[in-house]
Amino acid sequence: MSASASRTGLPLAVERAATLWAMAGGALLLLVVAINVASVIGGLFGKPFAGDFELTEVGTAVAVFAFLPFVQITDANVSADIFTQRAPVRLVAAFGLLAALVAMAFALLLGWRMYLGMLDQKSYDYTTAIVQFPHWIAFLPILASIALLALCAAVTAAERLARIAAPGH
Template sequence: MPAMQPGRGGFVLFAYHLCKWWAIGGGVILFGIVAVNVVSVVGLAIWRSPIPGVYEIVQIGAAVAMFMMLPYCQITGSNVSADIFTASLRPRTITILAGIGALLGAVFGLFLIWRMGHGLKDVYVYRETTAIYQFPVWIAYVPTLLSLALFVLAAIANMVQTAQGVLPEQVDHDATA
């Protein structure tokens, strides 16, 4: 059996596939938002009546979809970076900086989980709903918090990769071993 590529160990590979499928779910939600908008615009053009509350659907759906894609961006090293500052550095230094960035990402993700957890509690206790559909806002917090937990998991996987001397963006997770 051939040796596994560095940065693709069991934990990292598990986290990658979890983040990938979660992001695909976010893409499905985004596709649904586009479909709702198209139907609303066509309805307005043909019947002079758009879908009521389309703004609510787009607002909640877009927020959830974006959060669902965040862990995949983290685990693949696809988040925004300022390479212009690190272009002249040695590869090992860049890897160390990537590890520090992953650590900061994990800490920030934990902070967001903490604060959004309180937000979830508040909107649940006060029974906050959207104006037109009376959709309970707390429901949107659930996939958002799960996305943040996956983001932290992805950042930890990135720390494992950088500890092995591998940058997350250098790993082809979908390649066969």
């Protein structure tokens, strides 16, 4: 049985939030594609979409961060299973615990630094060149993604710890 199938309560709520957040990131990515298609078609008629490159840059960054919590909670990170396919369940769980703790530490460190970066972007009124989109605004959903990533890492760490402690493994 997968971890997802056995989740209830807060872990299930975190998983559902990560899934919805990733779907929102996917919708944003579709919007970015639509803007680019509109710009290319408009360019054929001498009227490209002004600022398409800037919006692609910002939209893609926000979307990529939106996918990170889903990847963590579904255990879809890249791994070299060939080295652990015959290892005991507890050892694999210990590696999973270590990976979840590293993900959580990374999320907390990244969240702290991105928050400070957002404050800098806001204090300097840094905007994109053409559409004058304030950069700091893009940090808000990115910071939400990072916070959700930390929650997902905490859930997966707790699940790996329970697997290590489970009798009979």
